[in-house]
Amino acid sequence: MRRALIAICAALLAAVGSLLVLGNPAYAATGLHVVGTDIYEANGNKFVMRGVNHAHTWYTGQTSSFANIKAWGANTVRVVLSGGRWTANSATDVANVIALCKANKLICVLEDHDTTGYGEDSAAYTLDQAVNYWISLKDVLVGQENYVAINIGNEPIGNTNPEQWTAATTAAIAKMRTNGFQHLLMIDAPNWGQDWQNVMLNNAQTVLDADTQDNTVLSIHMYSVYAAASTITTYLNTFRTNGWPLVIGEFGWQFDSSQVDDQTVIAEAVARDIGYIGWSWSGNTDPILDMVLSFDPAQETTWGHRIFDGANGITATAKQATIFGTTTTSSPTASPSSSSASPSASSSSPSTGKTCSAAYSIVGSWTGGFQGEVKVTAGSSAISSWTVTWTYANGQTVSNAWNATVTSSGSAVTAKNVGYNGSVGAGASTSFGFLGSWTGTNSVPAVTCTAA
Structure with missing residues (x-):
């Protein structure tokens, strides 16, 4: 009996030891990695995205934007790419984008915009086509896992049959992993990213479980659906309660009463220690969503002021990824521009x-x-x-x-x-x-x- 008890105790200790090893944060994985609800760097330091979307695919010549975004204090830039719906961004161009991000000490979230509104917009690509685009870029992406997260497809399903999102997304994740990608993956919600029918909310665990590397973060886009503070907090609370990783991958601002309550978005993200990435630096056909006009940091807009400044703004809360070394203090600066200043x-x-x-x-x-x-x-x-x-x-x-x-x-x-x-x-x-x-x-x- 004593021998049996000793054997049982030994077995229990071995099991506990195994659980302790398995229970350690998974930051031993390659590069940026999800642990619970948070994103960590490979060295075990937590990283919270505070950044800006940049419409690179339509403005490939605006490469100074990376330095300007960093100068204002951001630690992340989400870069718009296209595999062919618009002029395709080549592997050479994407490699240059990554180099610009690294040179300016920005974590680079690369997103394929081709999928925007699939099912409702006839020009949109499928998520499977988006994965094929990432596969075509594999040579310039592999080895960049410390610096690059891959947002497989922007707003990949519109409001038509949003239920297809779950199967399409799990298949896309599986295909990325089968093809050897070890990057942090970011997944946008359906309903043009806003998930107003709660498809992502109801199927989040299924999608997260599809990743054999447990390295997927979900992304909500907050625009007019999120005009009320209670809508924002209720949605975010559900993710926190369930222990699901989330970033706010896009949001705008409240320029009238029907639009997003941007200050609640920012404050609640800071309170929960989750990432937020505002749309966008410049170049919108509707300039109300520009943070600066004409890509000129001397022409800051009200939106730029609202997202960068203040106690919860990017400048005050962004912390540089430790992969780039010691964080240096940044403050908004204006660079020379040929554009004339506003009267x-x-x-x-x-x-x-x-x-x-x-x-x-x-x-x-x-x-x-x-x-x-x-x-x-x-x-x-x-x-x-x-x-x-x-x-x-x-x-x-x-x-x-x-x-x-x-x-x-x-x-x-x-x-x-x-x-x-x-x-x-x-x-x-x-x-x-x-x-x-x-x-x-x-x-x-x-x-x-x-x-x-």
Whole structure:
């Protein structure tokens, strides 16, 4: 009996030892790797993506964007590629993209945009075709696992038969692994990435289990479906409760009440320590989603300000991957550009008592509409409230605004601070933005700022 007990105890100890070995974080795997809900580097350091999407496939000449994105503090860039739906990005081009990412100490998420909206958009490619594209690039991808994650297909299913996503996705993962890819894989949701029918939510475990290397992270894209904070938190809570890895691979911002609550997205991602990657650096046909205009960091937009600045913004929360060595502090900088700066006008309040100045800028303009921004700067003393006024000369109108209460009476416009940005320290600044309409001429008005 004693011998039997000893044998049993020995067997139990061996089993426990085996479990302890198996239970260790899986960062011994090649390169970037999922452990539980988090992404780790091969050396065991946790890595949280804080980055920007860059539309490389349509703007292959804008290679300076990598350095500019890094200069503003990002640690990740998600790069748009095409295998043929648009002009195909060759292996040579992709190798150059990876080199640019590494030179600028950015983790590179490569995504194939060809699959966008499959089933609803007749031009879209299947996920299987996307895998074939990655296979064609294998020679330049293998060996880059420390630096590159592969987002197999962007928004791979539209709103038509989104249930096909599960089978197509599990097959794509299996094919990637069968063909020898050891990279961290990123999987976008159906419903144009927004998963509003909860197909990814309901089948997440099935998809994760399809990866024999347990190295897949799921990705949600948050646009108009996520206008309410409760919708955002409920979705993210489900992933946290189930222990599923997730990144917010794309999101925009709340430029009207029907659009995404971007500040909740950012804050909740930081609170949960999950990655977020905003769309996008520049080059959108709708410039409201540009972080800078014309790829010029001197022309920052309100969206750029909202995602990079603040306590939960990229600049404050991004930590450089340790594969690149010690993190250095980065801050927004402007590089020389041949583009002319946006027109602006400024005016100061009287020099007695508390004062402020205001600068009005047009940060984006398109047929019939424009985006404006006003920067308010306190004088030599701190202020507790401010009011900015101007009068349009060309019939422009303001349709909606953020970070200020804006009212109009004919051509006269008045903007007052809201509760959280009335107090401004001496010499410090705050800003508000708005959307407007124009016809014919959109001249910059003179502005007046008064403070209390």
